Amino acid sequence: MTTHMNARRTAGPGRGPMVSEPLEPGAPWLPGQETTVMMVSASPALHGEVGRVCAAAAVGLVIAETMEDGGGKWGEVAAVLIGSDVPGGLAGWRGPTVVVGRAEDAGRMWRQAARLGADRVAVLPDSAQWLANYFTRLREPAAGAGVVGIIGGCGGAGTSTLAALIAGHEASRGTRVLLVDGDPWGGGLDSAVAAEGLSGLRWPDLLQASGAINPEQLAASLPAMGGLSLLSWSADGGAGRAPAPAAEAEVMRAARVAYGLVVVDVGRPAGHALGLSVHCDGFVMIVPGRLRAAAAAERVLEALPAAPVGAVVAGPLRDGVDARLVSDALGLPLLGSLPRIKGLEEALDAGRLLDMATHRKVRRLVAGIPGWLAGDGAAGTPDSRAPSGGTPGSGQPVGGRPAGARRHGR
Known part of the structure; x- marks a missing residue:
């Protein structure tokens, strides 16, 4: 289910409005009971691409068109996706972060990921299957090898x-x-x-x-x-x-x-x-x-x-x-x-x-x-051993490369 931050927000089918509070300083990040991800982007094309992937992976999607819409309102999201059209990061967010965009923006996305310390980069539509698998593991961490x-x-x-x-x-x-x-x-x-x-x-x-x-x-x-x-x-x-x-x-x-x-x-x-x-x-x-x-x-x-x-x-x-x-x-x-x-x-x-x-x-x-x-x-x-940051899931872009290193893939 896709909802917009500047309209109304729900956690998924059959639930009432989702209440989100900013994380207290130093509080651990924990996902909500139902898996929802937030996307920060003003691009309708990216909304559609990510929405289709979320539907396939059975996770909810909340869209914030600007950082101001999304800031401090992530109490029940399992990951934040930042579009290639967004210049900055989401202040205070400490959970998984993925930079998403189209192939023509790939170079900028890898620089953006290095600057933000993002966990992953997903170049769409090429990475749609990978992103669906990623969402599935967020939803059911122990469900698959x-x-x-x-x-x-x-x-x-x-x-x-x-x-x-x-x-x-x-x-x-x-x-x-x-x-x-x-x-x-x-x-x-x-x-x-x-x-x-x-x-x-x-x-x-x-x-x-x-x-x-x-x-x-x-x-x-x-x-x-x-x-x-x-x-x-x-x-x-x-x-x-x-x-x-x-x-x-x-x-x-x-x-x-x-x-x-x-x-x-x-x-x-x-x-x-x-x-x-x-x-x-x-x-x-x-x-x-x-x-x-x-x-x-x-x-x-x-x-x-x-x-x-x-x-x-x-x-x-x-x-x-x-x-x-x-x-x-x-x-x-x-x-x-x-x-x-x-x-x-x-x-x-x-x-x-x-x-x-x-x-x-x-x-x-x-x-x-x-x-x-x-x-x-x-x-x-x-x-x-890999250089600092050179392992998946440790704060570097997809490809297993340290921040700022040359990427692989399209």
Whole structure:
């Protein structure tokens, strides 16, 4: 339900007028019992874009056309959205803040976010799916798993290896994990984890589904190894089956409910893989330790939907570079390094990649990535921590970059 501050304001269908009082100095920020967000903007176009996203996410929307309308009246809102047409910030607000605007204003929005210390930037309509997911998590913080996409900065970077290692490590710790194959032309991720002989559904089976998918039925229908389930393409990639975005979206929705973590092997985000990437809350980009690879990764970043991105640099390092130099060249926080590990290639060839998930060097790298995704702090080793402000949810714009750094995405 959309209401305007300079008209009347209600918290949602079936409720009376919403009473909002300014926060007392030093009082903690707490959202209201029903989730409503406030948007500060005088742009009718932005009102319409954000209103449609709010309707899809089942959250209320209150619109303040000016800062004066919105100031001190946020007692029951869970987040404040500031339009790209608004020059300043909302004085006294201490909760989540998102800068929203159209693609033509993107450059100004990132500068605005850095100035305001905003948590996120949403470039519309490209970021509509991400913003809907963000609102859903505001409404039901514990209702869904985090979804992390693993992307390659260049061809052959090792996304499948890193995705399987992250998934295997978290499963070994007792988390219910789903490993998702995002590349229908990759030959089937199940071969890398020795799951090709396990019974269960693959992508081609699920893309024929229509309507709602029961989360527990989804989990029961997929190939599973202990706490790790796998959603893979068949070896022939489904014989060129056309992607079905609605079916994919329903599968990912059910996966969030059924699992504690969803790891998507996106590969290189183009075509079909880009469709899956809109469901990710954040991305880990693996980049070989070469400057030419970093140059290729620049183009990959431009194709990503708006979401935090962190870098993992794969060894061996060449050309006199180090992992920090590669991540700094991309403007990304360094989550860690994946060095050469004895036996890793042999384990991959034999379909025993998950056996390596408890290796000391692997644990050192991947243990902090789910926490980084959730905004709990920087991942990786002590010498590979992100710069101040370089984690999602810690007061920096989307993209996992420190305030003022160059952004990714459109």
